[in-house]
Amino acid sequence: MYIVTGGAGFIGSAMIWKLNTMGITDILVVDNLSTSEKWKNLVNLRYEDYLHRDQFLKMIISGEDPFETEGVIHMGACSATTELDADFLMENNYRYTQHLCRFSLSAGARFINASSAATYGGGEHGFSDDEDGIDVLRPLNMYGYSKQLFDLWAKRAGVLDHLASLKFFNVFGPNEYHKGDMMSVVCKAFSQIGENGKLKLFRSHRPDYEHGGQSRDFVYIKDCVDIMGWLLENPDVGGIFNVGTGQARSFRDLGLATFAAMEREPNIEFIDMPEAIREKYQYFTQAEMGKLREAGYDAPMTPLEDAVKDYVQNYLAQEDPHLKP
Template sequence: MIVVTGGAGFVGSNIVKELNNRGVTNVVVVDDMTDGSKFRNLVNCKVADYIDATAFREAIRTKTFAHRPRVIFHYGASSSITETNGKKILDSNFTYSKELFHWCKDQGVRFIYASSAAVYGNNTAFAEGDFQEAPLNVYGYSKMLFDQYVVKNTDLRSPQIAGLRLFNVYGPGEQNRDTIPSTVYQFYEKRKSFKAIELFGEYAGVEAGQQKRDFVHVQDVARLNCWFLDHPEINGIYNVGTGVASSFNDVATEVVSYFGNPEGYIKFIPFPAELKGKYQSHTCADISKLRRSGSVLRFRGIKEGIKDYMEWLESHEGLAR
């Protein structure tokens, strides 16, 4: 049995699909379905059971969870980078994650969890290691805090513990998430509605539209999670991105070009005052540690990845709302 927390969410549901693609159907989805629209992410999935997230956490906390899965993929914490309620974020991303971490250690259950590139903030280096973290918001801080806790409390007797620092993930399933979707999806929605795509203007020496991110397709992220499943000997914190930074202008151009006739659909707006000092102008995953671990997974570039995603959105319109 495999447990996927956040299994009805964006990345979690894609992990469930990838497990299904491998013939694995004994999957338990843990999630909060208060937002019932998330069911769409699981419509074509085969799962063995569903457990409410609050009930699951209580069972873990009280040590009454009766099952012993092969692995827990933990994608059920908060993914909101704009949340300002520090108590809420730390409870979800630090305390809950600690509870699961210790339960897995005690039970000998493997634990693969989502970290985030938000731990790096405006640092110019994006390699796993000491002194690289400089989060700009409480979300990034909560992820950094848990990563540091894991490193300090993992030893040679521990089962596999792997933290995956996700960069800018986009792709199928995000349209049903309860936080802000990727810019790729936002740009798609704008162009589909014949509205202009608005990019941030110049700020802090970065030219208009040239803020950059490492955009990684969610299906590649799911495949990498399953690579870690195949390699229980691999532990530690790993960046998950393509290793290439692309500007928002490049991404917007790919989206509007998919529909043809791109002229006039991109415009620049003043950089928002509320984001000044809190905004990452550049991210690019250093994936050398991942490659040294033995992973040769090919990540799609934005041209291929965005085309794949646009085609998926056009052919799954009923599941995209």
């Protein structure tokens, strides 16, 4: 059995899609569906069973493993960078991950964990995924800190070589539709352009960046799950790994790629960045990908324009925009 936590969410459901394409359907989905729309991400997928995250947590804390677990892909977390309840993030993102890690290691199962590029903070210490340098990182928000805490714990506990903790950069692609304000700019841009023919982007509030010049390492969801599929097939590869393209691109580039994919003339309007996020805003992120390459992963990453075109034309513009095996 493969267990996917956050299995109805964005990256989790995409990983189930990937497992299905690998011929794997013996999957337990763990999530908290509540009243959200993310259940729609599961409709096209094939899996064995579903458990609420609280039921699952009680089970693994009790020491039970009725699943004959082969692997745990832990994508379940509160991913809102604006979440202010620190105690909630400590329990939901940090403590829960500790429990899952111990469960996986005791079961002899592969453990793949979602860390985040938010752990890098403002980027003043660079974007290297070398474990020796993680102690100096200073995340800018509590979400990033909750992810950083697990990586630090795993390092102290000496278990990093027995798991893969993945620092996802700016992931976009199908199955993110339930995320509201946390949806990618591509997804938001498709709606804005379709409704009024123009896209709104934040002005720069730093003199060294032009408006729309703020840059991110935008990575397509299909590349992310390809990497995780490879890690499942190579269980001896362990440690902290960046998941990005290795090339930063501007939000303006992203917007222009969306206009091109929609076959519309570019029309970008720049608006002030909300003061609430202005001081904690990352102006530049770029994954260093050498460590994953040295570990043996050699598949090319999808160029931004190609990824946006696939997302827009084969998903966002379709009646059913969800991933299908």
